[in-house]
Amino acid sequence: MYRCFIACFAFAIFCIAHAADDSSLAKQLSNPISDLISLPFQHNFDNRVGPIEGGRTYRLNIQPVIPFELTEDLNLINRTIIPVINQEAIFPGSGEQTGLGDTVQSLFFSPREPTAGGVTWGVGPVFLLPTATEPLLGAEKWGIGPTAVVLKQTGPWTIGSLVNHVWSFAGSDNRNDVNNTFIQPFLAYNTPNAWTFTLQSESTYSWETEHWNAPVHFLVAKVFEVGDQTYQIQAGPRYYVDNPETGAQEWGFRLNWVMLFPK
Numbered sequence: 001m002y003r004c005f006i007a008c009f010a011f012a013i014f015c016i017a018h019a020a021d022d023s024s025l026a027k028q029l030s031n032p033i034s035d036l037i038s039l040p041f042q043h044n045f046d047n048r049v050g051p052i053e054g055g056r057t058y059r060l061n062i063q064p065v066i067p068f069e070l071t072e073d074l075n076l077i078n079r080t081i082i083p084v085i086n087q088e089a090i091f092p093g094s095g096e097q098t099g100l101g102d103t104v105q106s107l108f109f110s111p112r113e114p115t116a117g118g119v120t121w122g123v124g125p126v127f128l129l130p131t132a133t134e135p136l137l138g139a140e141k142w143g144i145g146p147t148a149v150v151l152k153q154t155g156p157w158t159i160g161s162l163v164n165h166v167w168s169f170a171g172s173d174n175r176n177d178v179n180n181t182f183i184q185p186f187l188a189y190n191t192p193n194a195w196t197f198t199l200q201s202e203s204t205y206s207w208e209t210e211h212w213n214a215p216v217h218f219l220v221a222k223v224f225e226v227g228d229q230t231y232q233i234q235a236g237p238r239y240y241v242d243n244p245e246t247g248a249q250e251w252g253f254r255l256n257w258v259m260l261f262p263k
Contacts, residue, residue: 022194022223022230025260029221029232030158030188030196032149033077033110033122037261038065045255046248050090057248059101060084070109077108077122085137091246099133106147106164114152121150126164128178130171141171143178151186158188179207194223196234201241211244217254232258 028034042061049055061083068076083101088094110122126147132138143166151160161184168178186200198221203214221234234256240248 021262022225023190023192025230025262026194026196026221026223026232027153027156027158027190029223029258029260030186030190030198031120031151031153031160032065032079032162033067033075033108033120035067035075035112035263036065037067037263039063039259039261040065041257043255043257044252046252048249049087049247050094050249051245052089052092055087055089055091057085057087057090069112073112075110075112076124077110079106079108080104082131087136090136094136097134097136099137101132102138103129103131104166105129108147108149110149117152118154119150119152120160121148123148126166128166128168139168139171139178140175141168141178143168156190158186158190161185176208181205181207196221196223196232198234198236203242206244209244212242213240213244213247214242215240215248215252219254219256221256223260230260230262232256232260234258 028036029038040063042063044059044061046057049057061081063081066078068078070076081104085101086098088096105127107124108122109124114120124147126145128141128143130138130140130142145164145166147164149160149162151158163183165181166178183203184200186198188196188198190196198219201214201216203212205212215238217236217238219234219236221232223230223232236254238252238254240250243249
């Protein structure tokens with residue numbers, strides 16, 4: 001009986017420790033520039049895309065996040081977004097396209113520790129790379145600009161915003177220039193058992209067309225382990241508060257599968 005009690009107690013301590021580890025990882029994932037290697041596969045589904053009935057878009061964003069230690073006090077966070085897109089009937093006569101979209105590469109120089117007030121921040125450049133395999137999947141432009149993120153984590157809460165602005169400087173003369181501001185405010189709540197509830201917007205304003213594309217997401221996520229590998233799965237709807245005529249017209253859905261590689 002005594003040995004059974006000791007074994008049960010040890011197992012309970014082991015489970016509590018793993019839950020605490022998973023909760024810590026979930027909180028790190030709420031920080032876009034945390035010192036954590038991750039590989040998200042973000043699936044985005046939109047119907048009623050464009051001005052005609054039947055338009056739809058599926059976008060898989062492959063988003064590796066790789067931090068590098070530059071000095072004892074400074075990290076470089078490498079965030080890449082590589083989209084794989086399938087779309088159909090986004091405007092009359094457009095047909096169907098499948099392939100790569102344009103890659104967005106961001107680099108954040110970020111102090112390894114928060115400020116005295118508990119604020120985490122990072123700044124750096126963002127690049128637009130014309131990797132689209134078909135004209136309707138990208139802008140056919142090279143772009144560059146600044147990017148920044150600022151956030152604060154207090155208890156189970158994370159609040160902050162990521163912004164960037166991209167100007168095109170080269171590319172096809174037959175395509176419109178890129179002059180876009182991206183704003184991503186986010187609010188996340190992490191539970192002790194590694195659930196995360198997130199409310200965020202990913203809004204883009206085009207200064208060329210003077211149009212917003214402004215979806216708001218509500219996402220629920222859970223960190224868990226399968227064997228020796230740690231994952232997070234995240235899902236939830238989005239609603240387009242504002243959008244151009246060529247964009248998604250109301251509701252969409254996101255399913256995110258993240259592989260984690262904690263140190």
